[in-house]
Amino acid sequence: MHPVLEKVTADVVERSRESRAAYLARIDAAIANGPQRTNLPCANLAHGFAVCSANEKDALSHAVKANVGIISAYNDMLSAHEPYQHYPELIKQAVREAGGVAQFAGGVPAMCDGVTQGMPGMELSLFSRDVIALSTAIGLSHNMFDAALYLGVCDKIVPGLLIGALSFGHLPAIFVPAGPMTTGISNKEKSRTRQKFAEGKVGEKELLESESKAYHSPGTCTFYGTANSNQMMVEIMGLHLPGSSFVNPYTPLRDELTKAAAKQVLKFTALGDDFRPIAHVINEKAIINAIIGLLATGGSTNHTIHLIAIARAAGIIINWDDFDNLSKAIPLLTKIYPNGAADVNQFQAAGGMGLLIQELLEHGLLHGDILTIGDQRGMEQYSQVPTLQDGKLDWVPGPASSLDPDVISSVEHPFATGGGLHVMHGNLGRGVSKISAVAEKHQVVTAPAMVFDDQLDVVAAFKRGELEKDVIVVLRFQGPKANGMPELHKLTPVLGVLQDRGFHVALVTDGRMSGASGKVPSAIHMWPECIDGGPLAKVRDGDIIALNTQTGEVNVQVDRAEFDARVPTANSATGHHFGMGRELFGAMRARASTSETGATNLFFVD
Structure with missing residues (x-):
């Protein structure tokens, strides 16, 4: 063993x-x-x-x-x-x-x-x-x-x-x-069409046709x-x-x-x-x-x-x-x-x-x-x-060895020596990062922050051309207590496009990404979450953030005394607690534990 x-x-x-x-x-x-x-x-x-x-x-x-x-x-x-x-x-x-x-x-x-x-x-x-x-x-x-x-x-x-x-x-x-x-169309082809749609190169008809061939x-x-x-x-x-x-x-x-x-x-x-x-x-x-x-x-x-x-x-x-x-x-x-x-x-x-x-x-x-x-x-x-x-x-x-070494490898010849899941820590809190699908050249990013409280605002900023630069998107108030911690799926094509255009991009959030997200570096599940006054709520536009997914470090490069003196920003996103049944889950949001203790309220947690 x-x-x-x-x-x-x-x-x-x-x-x-x-x-x-x-x-x-x-x-x-x-x-x-x-x-x-x-x-x-x-x-x-x-x-x-x-x-x-x-x-x-x-x-x-x-x-x-x-x-x-x-x-x-x-x-x-x-x-x-x-x-x-x-x-x-x-x-x-x-x-x-x-x-x-x-x-x-x-x-x-x-x-x-x-x-x-x-x-x-x-x-x-x-x-x-x-x-x-x-x-x-x-x-x-x-x-x-x-x-x-x-x-x-x-x-x-x-x-x-x-x-x-x-x-x-x-x-x-x-x-x-x-x-x-x-198997339908390849996942690579599906993702390529999604990015083209995000760029406005194909319309909804082509996107729906692609998605329907994938999920069929x-x-x-x-x-x-x-x-x-x-x-x-x-x-x-x-x-x-x-x-x-x-x-x-x-x-x-x-x-x-x-x-x-x-x-x-x-x-x-x-x-x-x-x-x-x-x-x-x-x-x-x-x-x-x-x-x-x-x-x-x-x-x-x-x-x-x-x-x-x-x-x-x-x-x-x-x-x-x-x-x-x-x-x-x-x-x-x-x-x-x-x-x-x-x-x-x-x-x-x-x-x-x-x-x-x-x-x-x-x-x-x-x-x-x-x-x-x-x-x-x-x-x-x-x-x-x-x-x-x-x-x-x-x-x-079963087979004694892989029938397709490009899909399943061996311990002697792995695709990577580590499992590619790191704890992220620093003055912005504690979170996780998955780097198994992130190219090595993208695993370390230092760039100015752009701060958002809603993923739709990120998409809108992208369409306006405001993200055409090296940037670390900070998406706040996405934790379990804030809005139920939805997966931030709409960010995947947008950030992927920016990365493909040669920009150094990353995501830092107290929310979740899709289980299928991959190539963009991130620090996710950050806690304490912003609704509890977590440090991510103190980040301002233009603050330099250093994200190193190899060492597990995520820090905002602001003088410590200045950063500590900042008052956490209030949530600017509204309308997330009512409609579509969300009002019925208020008690669950209020009692939710941290992401590292399971984001649950079913039993007592530390």
Whole structure:
């Protein structure tokens, strides 16, 4: 085991000792009660299985069969979740065949950042994660279930489902993916059209045609943003069946994997002899594995927020220093857009998760001794790949080396020696930066600041030609307390154009960037956030900012006494707390924690 991995893991275990023990004590108390429905009074139980068959009622009332709850993020507007329409019947039939009962326990909302980017609805996105966690808890609160299956894919959905699942940590759990859509036009071509539109070189007709060719069918978007980072993360923690993350929807293999997941979870209930509650699967080592996977693949910066919240739901305390320290030891092993030209289908064809996990395990860069939901208990089986042999699902050894070295490399010959995720620190606060997709020549920028309080004002300034220079855009009041911390997607084409024109540009903000953002250097998630009087609120137009993403330093070059004496500027952006349902989330904004503690208000945080 790599010494850095050992050290970080030991630090997390020690830091989490009290909170993890308290969490497990609560879970052990729930486990001691046995199958929860046996505690229900008769009238309650009758309500719970009123629509079941007579045989199922008899089995459930005597706890002789396990009851599997299905929590689903299905809706038929969003491509990633549309395939879940048919999963409940597949699952119910598979569970019946395996000697159990399955009930649809509840649905959770699933909003798409791709639809809401740059729109008022995006300001609900981050807190939708917490709503999903709450909705998951409501679905499972009927005390009817011995295990649960979780159906979700995209940005906030999987973190929300996982937080909710951990609050019911006494239940075995398997996450069931839907898979990516087939490949459309290349992500590079899509981005090129977006930049041309930002420059006024093409119109809306051409832009819509390009976007429709990229997002064209059921399944997850094929770039490596937060949604596909979710799938990688859940598999490398052992909550997916091996190799199931990136199998396309509406294929025979996808359906067989769904049925196999349904049967698999029955093996792990308290009614059997191989009890594996999710509270035991998700421990400190599993969380560390998720960070490692994120770094090795150049995954979404959103998980520097989500993974912290997920860990805390299990009593585990991680922080950005853990990401930063591991980033120095974990090499970048994949090139998937935005840090490469390939999409997730090409990643899968090159060897996918099996090859990635095998490479990390062989070099002591992953915890292999974690409890998983596979037939074996460790991670070794996750180097295998699923296949259909005469219509029957089986797992076979994955490729010994990459089938496309331009997409998946090796520890001996990585694309970068570090994972490319750095903690940013200095007199402007503390944040993160992802540099895996940033060319080395752009990783250090010193330039005058231009200060904005709304991303639309940045776009307007660009159109007026005011950004045609070396500039560091400072975008303030974008934190969770200010406006819900929307992703600042509209900045990506604008800043990309300026960079392509030869200017030295960067972004510093207390907000988030898209999981698919890449080539422009940035310091994001900065805290204390501006609404709390953070130092970013003291920056003025023309102040020189030095951003060094290689060393993790971000400083405004103003005399310390002068800067300390400045009064933080008030937020000039208005209208962000009402309309499109935003008024309903006022309590969540007010109680939100910092970005480094998960930007949540679901549980007590430091």
